[in-house]
Amino acid sequence: MRRSRRLSAALVLSTAAGLGLVALPQPAAALTPPVAFTADDLPTWQTNGIVWALAEAHGTVFAGGTFSQVRPPEGGSGTAQNAVNFVALDAATGEPTSCKLSFTIGSGTATVRALAVSPDEKTLYAGGYFGAVNGTQVSSLAAIDIATCTPKAGFHPSVSATVRALAVTDDTVYLGGDFSSVGGNAHARYAAVDATSGAVKPFQADVDEPGRAVAVTPDGKDVVLGGDFFTVNGANSHALAVVDATTGANVRTYPGFIENNSVVKTIDTDATGFYTGNEGTGGGVFDGRIALDLSTLDQRWRDTCLGATQAVKSYQGVLYSASHAHDCSSVGEFPDGRRHHLLAEPTTGTSKLGWFPDTNDGLGEGIGPRAMVVSETSGNKYMWVGGEFTTVNGSPAQGLTHFAASPDTGAPSVPSVGAESVKPTEAHVRWRASLDTDDTRLTYKVYRNGGATPVHTVDGDSVEWSRPQLSFTDTNVSAGSTYTYRVTATDGAGNTSALSSAATVTVPTSAQKYAAQVLDDGATLYWRYDESTTPFVGDSSPGDQSGVHLNGPSLRQTPAAVTGPSTAIGFDGTDQQVYSDKRTTVPSRYSIETWFKTTTDRGGKLVGFGNNTTRASSNYDKHIYMRNDGRLVFGVYTGGTRTVTSPGSYNDGSWHHVVATQGPSGMALYVDGSQVGTLGETNNQNYSGYWHVGGDNLNAWPNQPSSNYFAGQIDETAIYPSALSAAQVQSHYTAASAPADSVQTVRASDDTYVNAGATGTNYGTSTSLAVRGSSAYETYLRFDLPAAPAGTVLKSARLAVKTTTLSSAGSTDDVSVRPVTGSWTETGTTYVSRPAVSSTVVGTLSGATDLSTVYSATLDTAALSPALGGAYDLALTSTGTDALWLWSSEAPAAENTPQLVLTFGAP
Numbered sequence: 001m002r003r004s005r006r007l008s009a010a011l012v013l014s015t016a017a018g019l020g021l022v023a024l025p026q027p028a029a030a031l032t033p034p035v036a037f038t039a040d041d042l043p044t045w046q047t048n049g050i051v052w053a054l055a056e057a058h059g060t061v062f063a064g065g066t067f068s069q070v071r072p073p074e075g076g077s078g079t080a081q082n083a084v085n086f087v088a089l090d091a092a093t094g095e096p097t098s099c100k101l102s103f104t105i106g107s108g109t110a111t112v113r114a115l116a117v118s119p120d121e122k123t124l125y126a127g128g129y130f131g132a133v134n135g136t137q138v139s140s141l142a143a144i145d146i147a148t149c150t151p152k153a154g155f156h157p158s159v160s161a162t163v164r165a166l167a168v169t170d171d172t173v174y175l176g177g178d179f180s181s182v183g184g185n186a187h188a189r190y191a192a193v194d195a196t197s198g199a200v201k202p203f204q205a206d207v208d209e210p211g212r213a214v215a216v217t218p219d220g221k222d223v224v225l226g227g228d229f230f231t232v233n234g235a236n237s238h239a240l241a242v243v244d245a246t247t248g249a250n251v252r253t254y255p256g257f258i259e260n261n262s263v264v265k266t267i268d269t270d271a272t273g274f275y276t277g278n279e280g281t282g283g284g285v286f287d288g289r290i291a292l293d294l295s296t297l298d299q300r301w302r303d304t305c306l307g308a309t310q311a312v313k314s315y316q317g318v319l320y321s322a323s324h325a326h327d328c329s330s331v332g333e334f335p336d337g338r339r340h341h342l343l344a345e346p347t348t349g350t351s352k353l354g355w356f357p358d359t360n361d362g363l364g365e366g367i368g369p370r371a372m373v374v375s376e377t378s379g380n381k382y383m384w385v386g387g388e389f390t391t392v393n394g395s396p397a398q399g400l401t402h403f404a405a406s407p408d409t410g411a412p413s414v415p416s417v418g419a420e421s422v423k424p425t426e427a428h429v430r431w432r433a434s435l436d437t438d439d440t441r442l443t444y445k446v447y448r449n450g451g452a453t454p455v456h457t458v459d460g461d462s463v464e465w466s467r468p469q470l471s472f473t474d475t476n477v478s479a480g481s482t483y484t485y486r487v488t489a490t491d492g493a494g495n496t497s498a499l500s501s502a503a504t505v506t507v508p509t510s511a512q513k514y515a516a517q518v519l520d521d522g523a524t525l526y527w528r529y530d531e532s533t534t535p536f537v538g539d540s541s542p543g544d545q546s547g548v549h550l551n552g553p554s555l556r557q558t559p560a561a562v563t564g565p566s567t568a569i570g571f572d573g574t575d576q577q578v579y580s581d582k583r584t585t586v587p588s589r590y591s592i593e594t595w596f597k598t599t600t601d602r603g604g605k606l607v608g609f610g611n612n613t614t615r616a617s618s619n620y621d622k623h624i625y626m627r628n629d630g631r632l633v634f635g636v637y638t639g640g641t642r643t644v645t646s647p648g649s650y651n652d653g654s655w656h657h658v659v660a661t662q663g664p665s666g667m668a669l670y671v672d673g674s675q676v677g678t679l680g681e682t683n684n685q686n687y688s689g690y691w692h693v694g695g696d697n698l699n700a701w702p703n704q705p706s707s708n709y710f711a712g713q714i715d716e717t718a719i720y721p722s723a724l725s726a727a728q729v730q731s732h733y734t735a736a737s738a739p740a741d742s743v744q745t746v747r748a749s750d751d752t753y754v755n756a757g758a759t760g761t762n763y764g765t766s767t768s769l770a771v772r773g774s775s776a777y778e779t780y781l782r783f784d785l786p787a788a789p790a791g792t793v794l795k796s797a798r799l800a801v802k803t804t805t806l807s808s809a810g811s812t813d814d815v816s817v818r819p820v821t822g823s824w825t826e827t828g829t830t831y832v833s834r835p836a837v838s839s840t841v842v843g844t845l846s847g848a849t850d851l852s853t854v855y856s857a858t859l860d861t862a863a864l865s866p867a868l869g870g871a872y873d874l875a876l877t878s879t880g881t882d883a884l885w886l887w888s889s890e891a892p893a894a895e896n897t898p899q900l901v902l903t904f905g906a907p
Helices: 513-520 726-735 861-867
Strands: 007-011 014-016 050-057 060-066 069-071 086-090 111-117 123-129 141-145 163-169 172-177 190-194 211-216 222-227 240-244 250-253 262-269 273-280 289-293 299-303 309-315 318-325 340-346 369-376 381-387 400-404 416-423 426-432 441-448 456-461 469-474 482-490 503-506 525-527 547-550 554-557 568-572 577-580 590-597 604-610 620-626 631-637 641-649 656-663 666-671 674-679 690-693 711-720 742-747 750-755 768-771 777-784 793-802 815-819 843-845 854-858 871-877 884-887 899-905
Touching (some): 050 123, 050 369, 060 123, 060 381, 123 163, 123 172, 172 211, 273 309, 273 318, 309 381, 318 369, 318 381, 416 482, 416 513, 441 469, 456 469, 482 854, 513 525, 590 620, 631 666, 656 726, 666 726, 750 768, 768 871, 793 861, 861 871
Parallel strands (some): 014 050, 050 111, 111 163, 262 309, 309 369
Antiparallel strands (some): 007 163, 007 211, 050 381, 060 111, 111 123, 123 141, 172 190, 211 222, 240 250, 262 273, 273 289, 309 318, 318 340, 369 381, 381 400, 416 426, 426 469, 441 482, 554 568, 577 690, 590 656, 590 711, 604 690, 620 631, 631 641, 656 666, 666 674, 742 899, 768 884, 777 871, 793 854, 815 843, 815 871, 843 854
């Protein structure tokens, strides 16, 4: 019976050490499970070259590679030290230890390519291309006594070429690489030697191309091989094989399992499986990761992300990987774009977890990270990463970095918030999910009118490539009132973002007819383009399918396509667009609706669906585009292009409404409320993707315009999960020109207060205002009122004020709003010279009890209407004894208060 052997493994470019360690107490729940490490990089000494391999023992991390010095972390103290292809570092502090080893060779360039620690953690094995360690002669394979940091002279196997991978059990060292012989015996790229003497063992696993990875299964019975090879012991098995741990005989081969232009660069094992990291060259490659079950040696899952994987590490149910993944669309994640160098996914599947520290590509081949190892100490646990990178998380850091399990110190990004109200009964607050590089689940709190207590709290999940919109519908609102909303994001450790910028909205006194009809007809994406900052485009529909500006389109363009306060967006026809932030599919029934205005003669895509975001899509249809002559095309792809084209041109500089529908009756195209074309096509291309506005690929489509990108303005884009009827389309077109209320806000041009306790003092420059009956404070406000827009009357008016942060700022007393009948000035009025005030009360402010909160009072429009177009003065008075303290217009915290909110509409 073969006895089970305890083991550790150093794989291709990294070492998987740490078995047999004592379980440590878990830190307080901070990270989103099952991620074990923060993304906050710790100060780590740096190399001046490439780190190819890592291993660890007793809280010390060993790094091997091609370098000659190490230096303190950026901004750290200390001086550079010689470190010839090897350095030992404290796993917690990242500082070099007293262990100094130099790996050298008489001619050529010495390098350390693999490290492994024995199961008893007494011996470190190193492989690579070198001829001596601290002057002791070796031949590309060495054993180091960890306690004394000295080479073991009795371990001296002769290896004919570079060793690239190591795995160690109690009594055996397995090695893979470029060699053809070990100890004078023929061994084609894999061999095994005695762990003490270095004597060659009767293990024969010959392959025809370099071996890059080796691992021993936990029961010690089998060895997993990975590399460039196409045959193992003469049998077809490209890049991966399992052989007997004693004889090297084939146990499982994998012909055709991995693409011929891809190789295995790294392998790791855990109690239930083994995992490969792969690299390919050319088209149709496999660059991702494979999980295989130990019980069957069959595939568990395959992650087909593109971007070569250099190292994998299984730890507590998570597979951490080092790669330069740039396209994970094949597994439903980020499309082709920027490189992600450090990722995590569960060992049970391919969905990426919330761990996104990052490096750059760095030196050499520009690969980035190449090695990973976990080290557990008495107080914490650390993920160490080595490679050829020169930055970590955007800051200088070369060759080495490490991350701890705790504390988690990084706060989420500040939410990007918007708000709107299209009905008199509610305000819709929405924000783009924040990004936290080690927490996918965040808690969001919504604050209204500067209040200290949130009016809404919700959890939401997000990752870098999917930051979906979250929203809150506030039904505790009054028509004609103005509200401000701010949002924070908090991670599991309690790290909280700063408050978002304030999103301000005035609730209309009547519904905005066009927007209300779009929502009532079931839009699941509705972009109105009212944002004043990039990159977030809010979705007004319940679908929460927000968008992202790309390359800075022009915001808040007026006049917009529909009546009311909404604005449009402008595109330059070169590279600007908006794309949706949530990967989705399109049902068989759908409608696309938008408004546009242009004079371009270069055409371009108005709205369409595609499988990429920031780069041109390779799958693209269900789109509306304009030809050079201004005619509109609605197209789908069914193996060939199927299109409906308008007979007329629409690049005349006027606003036009276009709707495209597809359903059981086929395709229909409408312009300005009328149907202009149909086609009996009910099919389209089925794929996951993103909505685009303003541009995307149009290659090979009929009458392809000169530009893929649209130059002009776009407004009111909506997507529906149904085919709108001709009546609905006509109704939308008509509603766009229906009279709509308009809202204007007017900030106080002058404000001051007087104090009966300081009768000669003027407070015109104060940042505060005060109201009290006894002893008296009175506040005076001046507003320059606009004239009513033509054909409208003043329908509602409100006065908005904000309490200060003074502990006694709030008041339980009612405050009366009265017209001022006397004269006053901001800088000259005192209690002695205070103006006369009318006895008529035009509004009452009640319940202003909270600190730093916006409150409002409804005003009598009959009293204000005669003053429109001129100055109007108001006084705030009280008969009570509980003072109310407000911010004046001079205060930065006033949020544009005091202000009047005036709503004008048809009589």
